[in-house]
Amino acid sequence: MTLIQPKSLRRREDHRLLTGQGNYAADSAPPGMATAIFLRSPHAHARITHIDTAPARGLPGVIAVYTADDLTDVAPIPGGINFPRPDGSPAPKTDRPLLAADRVRFVGEPVALVIAETRADGLEAAEAIEVGYAPLPLVAEPAAALALGAPAVWDDVPDNIGFLWQRGDADGANAALAASAHVTQLDFTVSRVTANSMEPRGAWACVAPDGRLELHASHQSPFALRNAMASANFQVPPTDIRVIPGDVGGSFGMKSGVHLESVLVAWAARRLNRPVRWIADRTEGFLTDEQAREMRVSAALGLDADGRFTALRLRWDVNLGAYVSGRSGWSVGNIGGVAGVYQIPFIAAQVCGVFTHTVPTAAYRGAGRPEATYAIERLIDVAAREIGLSPYEMRRRNLIPPEAMPYKTALTFTYDCGEFEANMQEAAALADLETFEQRRAEAAQQGKLRGIGLCNCIEVAGGPFLRPSKDLATLRLAGDGKLVLRSGSMSVGQGLETTMTQLVADRFGIPLEQVVWEGGDTDLLPGGKGNGGSGALCVGGSAVSLATDKVIDKARRIAADLLEAAVTDIELSNGRFTIAGTDRSVDLATVAQAANDPTQVPPGAEAGLVESGEFTPTAVTFPNGTHICEVEIDADTGVTEIVRYSAVEELGRVLNPMIVSGQIHGGVVQGVGQALGEIIRHDPDSGQMLTASFMDYQMPRANDGPDFRLATREVPTSVNPLGAKGVGEAGTVGALAAAMNAVNDALAPLGIRHLDMPATPLRVWQAIQAAKA
Numbered sequence: 001m002t003l004i005q006p007k008s009l010r011r012r013e014d015h016r017l018l019t020g021q022g023n024y025a026a027d028s029a030p031p032g033m034a035t036a037i038f039l040r041s042p043h044a045h046a047r048i049t050h051i052d053t054a055p056a057r058g059l060p061g062v063i064a065v066y067t068a069d070d071l072t073d074v075a076p077i078p079g080g081i082n083f084p085r086p087d088g089s090p091a092p093k094t095d096r097p098l099l100a101a102d103r104v105r106f107v108g109e110p111v112a113l114v115i116a117e118t119r120a121d122g123l124e125a126a127e128a129i130e131v132g133y134a135p136l137p138l139v140a141e142p143a144a145a146l147a148l149g150a151p152a153v154w155d156d157v158p159d160n161i162g163f164l165w166q167r168g169d170a171d172g173a174n175a176a177l178a179a180s181a182h183v184t185q186l187d188f189t190v191s192r193v194t195a196n197s198m199e200p201r202g203a204w205a206c207v208a209p210d211g212r213l214e215l216h217a218s219h220q221s222p223f224a225l226r227n228a229m230a231s232a233n234f235q236v237p238p239t240d241i242r243v244i245p246g247d248v249g250g251s252f253g254m255k256s257g258v259h260l261e262s263v264l265v266a267w268a269a270r271r272l273n274r275p276v277r278w279i280a281d282r283t284e285g286f287l288t289d290e291q292a293r294e295m296r297v298s299a300a301l302g303l304d305a306d307g308r309f310t311a312l313r314l315r316w317d318v319n320l321g322a323y324v325s326g327r328s329g330w331s332v333g334n335i336g337g338v339a340g341v342y343q344i345p346f347i348a349a350q351v352c353g354v355f356t357h358t359v360p361t362a363a364y365r366g367a368g369r370p371e372a373t374y375a376i377e378r379l380i381d382v383a384a385r386e387i388g389l390s391p392y393e394m395r396r397r398n399l400i401p402p403e404a405m406p407y408k409t410a411l412t413f414t415y416d417c418g419e420f421e422a423n424m425q426e427a428a429a430l431a432d433l434e435t436f437e438q439r440r441a442e443a444a445q446q447g448k449l450r451g452i453g454l455c456n457c458i459e460v461a462g463g464p465f466l467r468p469s470k471d472l473a474t475l476r477l478a479g480d481g482k483l484v485l486r487s488g489s490m491s492v493g494q495g496l497e498t499t500m501t502q503l504v505a506d507r508f509g510i511p512l513e514q515v516v517w518e519g520g521d522t523d524l525l526p527g528g529k530g531n532g533g534s535g536a537l538c539v540g541g542s543a544v545s546l547a548t549d550k551v552i553d554k555a556r557r558i559a560a561d562l563l564e565a566a567v568t569d570i571e572l573s574n575g576r577f578t579i580a581g582t583d584r585s586v587d588l589a590t591v592a593q594a595a596n597d598p599t600q601v602p603p604g605a606e607a608g609l610v611e612s613g614e615f616t617p618t619a620v621t622f623p624n625g626t627h628i629c630e631v632e633i634d635a636d637t638g639v640t641e642i643v644r645y646s647a648v649e650e651l652g653r654v655l656n657p658m659i660v661s662g663q664i665h666g667g668v669v670q671g672v673g674q675a676l677g678e679i680i681r682h683d684p685d686s687g688q689m690l691t692a693s694f695m696d697y698q699m700p701r702a703n704d705g706p707d708f709r710l711a712t713r714e715v716p717t718s719v720n721p722l723g724a725k726g727v728g729e730a731g732t733v734g735a736l737a738a739a740m741n742a743v744n745d746a747l748a749p750l751g752i753r754h755l756d757m758p759a760t761p762l763r764v765w766q767a768i769q770a771a772k773a
Contacts, residue, residue: 002545002721005506008658012512013497023246025202025218026279033204034063036265036278037122039112039129040287041104044140044357044687045151048102049132051112056128061121064272065129066113068101074267077258078232079325083163083332083353091163091353092154094323096360098260098267104133105153105322106359107687108287110260115268115276140682142296142317142354153322153355162324162353165332168411173348176311180302184383189756190371192294192319192680195364196699198493199249200285203262204277205269213241213270217262220251220492221530226522228258229266241266245520248492252670253363254289255492256532257327286692291680292364293371294319295331301379307389309398311346312410314338314375320353321360328353328360330367333465336412337372337733341420341456341624342398347410357687363532365670366729369459370736377455377737378744378754385748391454391741392433396424399456413460415622419715420456423648427626430709431646436630449633450643451746457734458624461534461726462719468617471529473543475504475551476610479596481575481589483508483551484516488528489540491519494728495659496536500544502656507548508588510575534726537655538621542720546613554609555591562586562594621717621725625649627734629672629742638765640676640743646709647734652717652725660727661710667731668708673700675739679758698760747771 016022053065079094100111112129116122137151144150145160152158177183203217213234219225222243230238248255261278269276280288296317302310318331332351339347384394399420400407408414428434436452443450462468472488487500501515508514518524529540552572559577560567569580578585595609630644647664654660677698681690691697716723736757743759744752750771755763 004653004655004722006654006657007502007506009498009502009512009656011495011498011659012501017247024199024249025204025216025246028204028216030206030275033275033277034115034117034272035119035122036268036276037114037116037119037126038110038261039114039126039131040108040110041100042107043104043133043135044107045136045138046104046133047136048100048104048111049134052130053112055130056114056125059121059125059128061117062125063115063117065125066099066268067111068097068099071098074098074263075233075235077260077325079323081163081324081326081328083165085161086164091324092157094154096260096323096325098264106357107689108359113264113268115272138357138687140356140358140684140687142319142356144684145354145356146317153357157355160355162320162328162355165351166349168348169346170348173311173313173346176346177300177302177313180310181305182303182383182387183300184379184386185300186379186382186754187298188378188754190293190295190297190374191674191678191757192291193364193674193678194286194289194291194680195252195254196285197250197252197254200280200282201255201259201261201289202279203265204275205266206275207270207273208242213266215241215243215262215266217243217245218248218255219243219245220248220255220490220532222490222520222522223488223528224256224530225258225262229263233258233263243522245490251492251531252365253367253532257362282694283692286697287689288359290327290360290362292330292361293674294361295371297375299375299379301383303383303387307387307394307397309342309344312338312344312376313348315350315352317352317354319356319358319361321356321358323360324353324355327362330363331371332368334368334460335372336409337369337459338376339409339411339413340373340376341400341418341458343400344410349411358682365667366732369729369733370671373455373457373733374737374740378740381741381744382754392424392428395454395456396421412466413622416619416717416719417715418622418624419650419713420624423624423626423650423713424456426711426713427628427646427648430648430711431628431630431644433628443632447635449635449746451631451742451744453629453738453741453743453745455627455734455738455741457627457737458622459729459733460620461623461729462538462617462620463533463535466620468620469529469533469535469539470614470616471540471543472525472527472612472614473540473547474525474610474612475544475547477551477555477588477592477595479589479592481587481592482514482516484518485544486518486524487540487544488525488530489536490528490531492531494663499537499656499659500541503541503544504548507552508575509573514575534623534728534730536728537722538720538724538726539615539617541724542617542722543613543615545721546615547611550611550613551609554611558591558594559586562590615720617719619719621652621719623649623651623725623727623730625730625734627738629738631742631746633743633746633764635768638761638763638768640759640764642672642705642739644706647731648711648713649727649730650713650715651727651730653714653723654712657712660712663727664710664731665708667729668735669700669705671732671735672705672739675736675743675757675759677758677760
């Protein structure tokens with residue numbers, strides 16, 4: 001196993017990004033750039049009776065106006081998913097049109113594309129297009145969609161069920177629940193949210209001098225985007241398309257997959273033979289970015305007389321939106337997390353994907369992990385209160401012990417390692433758990449309701465899901481002694497430019513500035529993982545480590561030849577190769593020059609010094625931890641304040657503790673944001689989005705949280721050479737449950753059994769008033 005030297009370094013990319021030197025999708029301005037504007041449906045469900053583009057075509061600055069009839073040489077985005085429907089038949093293949101032709105199925109679905117010289121010209125032209133709509137009945141949420149006689153989103157799917165996924169031992173779970181001393185049942189919802197990345201979605205495209213399509217997109221997985229567009233949309237070899245993301249201002253899963261806007265700007269650029277750009281405004285993003293999380297959950301947890309778990313049964317009714325595709329599997333791929341870190345003999349799970357007249361849902365930070373953790377952790381808190389056991393003790397007595405590893409849960413996952421009680425003990429100390437009741441009493445004297453919420457979280461990383469992914473990297477020793485690193489892992493704002501170059505710099509003993517980072521361009525490598533699933537360090541970093549090993553080995557042989565010494569006597573330190581026990585050494589630049597001189601290359605070695613690393617882990621990893629959230633509620637206003645937050649994350653080996661802390665901090669804020677305020681709401685009658693701006697959608701702010709108490713523990717995994725497990729999703733996975741458990745703990749003395757998220761002031765106040773009445 002490669003030894004990682006933990007070192008907190010400031011992010012090297014921040015100076016460039018914070019001083020306006022970034023290169024985002026809206027920054028480049030090649031000559032002749034045109035603007036793309038989409039005309040989008042104002043109806044959630046309607047038949048298109050006619051589209052008249054003539055009034056728009058003659059307006060000043062208009063270059064072209066396109067409808068579905070023009071898209072004869074580009075294909076829609078493929079639909080369908082490899083899950084069955086209730087009768088065992090395959091999920092419907094709901095291909096997603098690039099422009100709607102005869103029917104629209106959600107507010108914001110595009111019906112026409114305007115290409116204009118300026119944005120103002122394009123907006124004016126889009127308003128001039130005349131579209132006839134015949135409104136149709138609609139459904140906006142799963143319960144309504146599953147009701148008998150509900151309007152069908154797709155004519156050939158009258159029950160609106162896109163798929164029904166079932167796993168586990170249903171008979172065993174039902175029998176165990178029937179025999180249990182106590183069964184806790186709970187029905188609850190997980191609210192729909194949207195990513196709201198700092199940089200909205202956007203892309204521009206052109207035809208390169210070599211005749212290839214060149215796409216610059218705010219996207220997190222350039223190779224996946226290139227390959228999918230080539231095979232599904234344009235039917236060309238992948239090498240005919242080059243994708244260059246540049247800098248990406250946040251992604252969170254929303255910026256993966258194929259976006260129809262990216263396909264259409266590439267298509268228009270090729271058709272017009274000039275660059276074309278589309279950048280979403282914030283409202284357009286609210287209406288059209290793939291959203292996430294929304295589900296209705298029905299669950300039951302069985303316990304024996306000693307408070308030990310006997311069985312878990314649950315069903316998720318998940319809002320798919322209007323289309324089902326491979327992007328719709330987020331709710332299934334990570335459902336194994338409902339097992340938590342506990343010994344549960346029997347688990348049975350169902351996930352029902354439900355069509356509605358809303359924008360499709362897909363992966364968002366955690367992609368099913370926070371929902372799974374919330375399901376088991378919320379049940380545990382309710383069960384503990386019902387049988388009179390402390391939430392901490394109930395968790396502790398049901399933990400999987402370290403000596404049971406590897407441990408196969410009753411639902412999909414096999415954990416390779418973990419020390420879950422140690423996480424709980426350290427988190428309890430951080431949170432001063434023993435003195436909480438004293439703080440609760442002090443808050444009560446001030447008229448406040450104080451509550452505390454625990455959460456043990458575990459997630460799968462390095463996938464996607466249970467499928468370990470491959471990543472590539474190359475490392476080149478340049479003639480000036482600098483090392484040029486190309487990684488298939490895509491940096492989207494989480495600090496990979498620092499992390500990956502730090503990995504190389506530490507091995508060579510050189511300053512970070514001596515390592516050059518290159519990434520995010522499909523011409524740089526034959527393939528790459530991109531970003532997602534917390535796999536950057538454990539998969540991408542392992543590929544970088546392998547490439548680094550190869551460069552060091554080859555450079556050591558060259559240095560040995562230059563120094564006329566045995567290879568085994570050569571040591572590498574501070575960027576120099578030295579004969580052990582002497583002061584004779586050569587620096588990297590000297591080695592690089594020799595590597596490119598055929599007369600100095602050792603026999604059997606190739607000239608130049610560039611090596612590649614390719615890594616596929618033997619299995620996925622399982623980061624885990626314990627979060628403890630403490631809140632105070634003003635009973636008169638319903639306002640909830642987070643007064644303490646403590647978290648211990650067990651992430652395997654940690655390279656840069658500062659970046660890890662930042663990742664956890666940001667993830668916690670996203671989880672707490674959903675718990676306390678964020679929600680996408682639709683009018684049930686019209687399907688109109690009621691929260692399509694920051695005036696209506698409550699984003700968390702910097703002063704909404706306290707200083708976080710964070711710690712990490714290291715239990716290295718053996719499935720990759722770095723022993724790393726991943727951190728990207730960690731904070732969000734634990735925060736959602738910890739925050740909601742804290743709110744519900746504060747309200748429990750009033751007789752409130754469960755409050756659904758989000759715990760907005762109005763919802764909390766209403767619950768308090770209802771309890772008083």
